[in-house]
Amino acid sequence: MKGTEIIKNGLLKENPTFVQLLGMCPTLAVTTSLKNGLGMGLSATAVLIASNVIISLLRKLIPDKIRIAAYIVIIATAVTLIQMALNAYLPDLAESLGIFIPLIVVNCIILARAESFASKNPVGKSALDGLGMGLGFTGALCIISVIREFFGAGTIWGIELYGNVIKPASIVILAPGGFIVLGLIIGAINAIVGKVGEKK
Amino acid sequence: MKNAKEIIRVGLILFVITALSALLLAFVNKKTAPLIEENNRIKTENSMRTVLSDAESFEKLDFEGEGVVEAYAAKSGSDIVGVCVVTEANGYGGAIRVVTGVSADNKVTGIDILSHSETPGLGANATGDSFKSQYAGKAAGIGVSKGTAKDNEINAMSGATITSKAVTAAVNTALEAAGEILKEAK
Amino acid sequence: MIKEIISILIAALLTENFVMVKFYGICPFLGVSKKVETAVGMGMAVTFVMAIASMFTWLVNHFLLERFGLEYLQTIAFILIIAGLVQFVEMFVKKSLPALYNALGIYLPLITTNCAVLGVTLLNVQNGYGFIMSFLYGTFAALGFTLAIVLMAGIREFLDENSVVRSFRGFPIALITAGLMAVAFMGFSGFSI
Numbered sequence: 001m002k003g004t005e006i007i008k009n010g011l012l013k014e015n016p017t018f019v020q021l022l023g024m025c026p027t028l029a030v031t032t033s034l035k036n037g038l039g040m041g042l043s044a045t046a047v048l049i050a051s052n053v054i055i056s057l058l059r060k061l062i063p064d065k066i067r068i069a070a071y072i073v074i075i076a077t078a079v080t081l082i083q084m085a086l087n088a089y090l091p092d093l094a095e096s097l098g099i100f101i102p103l104i105v106v107n108c109i110i111l112a113r114a115e116s117f118a119s120k121n122p123v124g125k126s127a128l129d130g131l132g133m134g135l136g137f138t139g140a141l142c143i144i145s146v147i148r149e150f151f152g153a154g155t156i157w158g159i160e161l162y163g164n165v166i167k168p169a170s171i172v173i174l175a176p177g178g179f180i181v182l183g184l185i186i187g188a189i190n191a192i193v194g195k196v197g198e199k200k
Numbered sequence: 201m202k203n204a205k206e207i208i209r210v211g212l213i214l215f216v217i218t219a220l221s222a223l224l225l226a227f228v229n230k231k232t233a234p235l236i237e238e239n240n241r242i243k244t245e246n247s248m249r250t251v252l253s254d255a256e257s258f259e260k261l262d263f264e265g266e267g268v269v270e271a272y273a274a275k276s277g278s279d280i281v282g283v284c285v286v287t288e289a290n291g292y293g294g295a296i297r298v299v300t301g302v303s304a305d306n307k308v309t310g311i312d313i314l315s316h317s318e319t320p321g322l323g324a325n326a327t328g329d330s331f332k333s334q335y336a337g338k339a340a341g342i343g344v345s346k347g348t349a350k351d352n353e354i355n356a357m358s359g360a361t362i363t364s365k366a367v368t369a370a371v372n373t374a375l376e377a378a379g380e381i382l383k384e385a386k
Numbered sequence: 387m388i389k390e391i392i393s394i395l396i397a398a399l400l401t402e403n404f405v406m407v408k409f410y411g412i413c414p415f416l417g418v419s420k421k422v423e424t425a426v427g428m429g430m431a432v433t434f435v436m437a438i439a440s441m442f443t444w445l446v447n448h449f450l451l452e453r454f455g456l457e458y459l460q461t462i463a464f465i466l467i468i469a470g471l472v473q474f475v476e477m478f479v480k481k482s483l484p485a486l487y488n489a490l491g492i493y494l495p496l497i498t499t500n501c502a503v504l505g506v507t508l509l510n511v512q513n514g515y516g517f518i519m520s521f522l523y524g525t526f527a528a529l530g531f532t533l534a535i536v537l538m539a540g541i542r543e544f545l546d547e548n549s550v551v552r553s554f555r556g557f558p559i560a561l562i563t564a565g566l567m568a569v570a571f572m573g574f575s576g577f578s579i
Binding site: 021022023024025027028029068069072073076077079080083084099102103105106107108111171174175176177178179180182183184186187188190191 | 406407408409410411412413416458459460461462465466469495496498499500501503504505508509512551552553554557558559560561562564565566568569571572
């Protein structure tokens with residue numbers, strides 16, 4: 001696989017959110033505003049690249065039996081580093097993402113990429129895979145958050161659009177809106193791509 | 201015996217990875233911890249200046265109480281012109297940290313939200329001036345109203361009653377703490 | 387004390403349900419909710435892990451991390467404890483409940499990456515809960531998770547018998563169902579004693 005292909009794979013063909021349906025918790029929880037969605041996406045991307053690179057470097061040293069435990073330690077370290085950096089340099093973002101920053105540790109996308117890609121591929125490719133998957137995740141979060149912020153708060157990136165004229169439907173920003181918007185998007189993608197959902 | 205050796209080897213590798221991770225984190229923590237503390241200090245100080253603009257300097261007090269994070273005496277020269285209390289209360293998304301400015305006659309001069317994780321577009325609107333300014337001039341025991349606010353009441357934000365109540369609880373805690381502090385100062 | 391416990395119970399089950407309101411543990415919620423039986427099994431396994439993990443992490447946090455100023459190692463320490471516990475549960479279920487083991491399949495080891503578990507341990511610290519409160523909150527939150535996943539499984543068993551627009555079959559309709567359930571859970575908001 002070539003570099004561009006690896007990135008394209010993460011962005012579209014195997015998009016972690018819309019196609020693989022991984023990492024649903026942050027996808028639903030932080031997509032209440034574009035700022036949060038983008039911040040979460042980029043933080044996860046940074047963790048994904050770092051963990052993929054380190055795991056790829058160590059892939060021959062880590063014994064098979066303890067690989068999951070080792071991956072978890074490496075991922076948790078990367079997440080804690082990002083958390084410290086965010087707290088120090090972007091305290092406002094750190095605050096609004098709150099507990100969902102440490103919870104990046106248990107974002108299935110990261111462990112899944114470690115297990116299925118980084119543990120079998122050289123460093124360069126693993127870094128690209130991390131970047132592709134991370135951007136795919138970020139893109140998905142941005143799409144969902146733009147929709148939810150627009151309909152639910154009447155703003156985009158915090159800029160008031162129509163709130164003075166029509167009252168925004170705040171349910172879109174609340175929990176039910178998260179589920180329904182994501183369901184509609186995935187259904188729409190299935191319809192466009194022509195992929196038939198699970199048989200009954 | 202081979203099995204035992206294998207277990208020790210595997211265990212050692214895992215231990216080394218964990219130890220290296222811990223070392224790295226300790227190192228980075230040392231670098232970022234002071235920055236984080238400085239950020240918080242500057243933020244608190246800026247907020248205190250907006251809620252109690254009469255004061256020239258703030259002096260940290262030794263005060264402990266439930267829900268109270270920090271308390272500062274606001275001074276102009278050597279006179280105490282009021283008290284700033286940082287309090288916390290649980291909102292919809294987690295703890296909300298509020299700084300309340302209290303005048304010498306135990307009334308709110310202003311409030312500011314230091315940190316929160318409320319829902320954007322709903323509870324997060326508590327950071328807006330139209331909500332915060334309602335508290336100015338209120339005395340202890342502030343109530344929350346969903347219709348028209350009566351005496352010593354504030355209007356809840358629509359769709360964010362929990363947040364409105366939490367902020368009010370934090371302000372009331374601050375007023376009580378300030379009352380005690382001011383009583384002692386006299 | 388009792389009043390406080392009941393209000394935490396109500397919050398964890400209904401008003402702040404871990405799945406329907408706070409979005410923790412969505413992966414197993416959608417993945418293992420096709421049959422009521424497996425949903426109950428999953429709920430029980432998660433409840434066990436969350437209750438024990440809440441106690442263990444409190445002990446480690448209180449007696450090791452806080453004492454030595456190592457709070458920044460919280461995430462690593464907690465996730466390792468959880469991973470160990472899950473391993474233990476997996477061995478236990480495999481040996482004594484093979485049917486459940488087969489039904490839960492890949493989702494059993496995945497309890498480690500169920501963010502409800504790590505989430506509850508971090509929330510315990512954030513809320514400043516003591517040992518008993520941590521244990522109770524962990525248990526109640528897990529019961530909230532179980533409630534949501536079992537209800538969802540009940541609905542999905544019927545959903546399978548209906549004809550759904552092709553592109554919405556499976557995951558998308560499950561998400562929309564969850565959304566409507568979340569509306570119902572919202573009805574409890576503000577309810578407290």
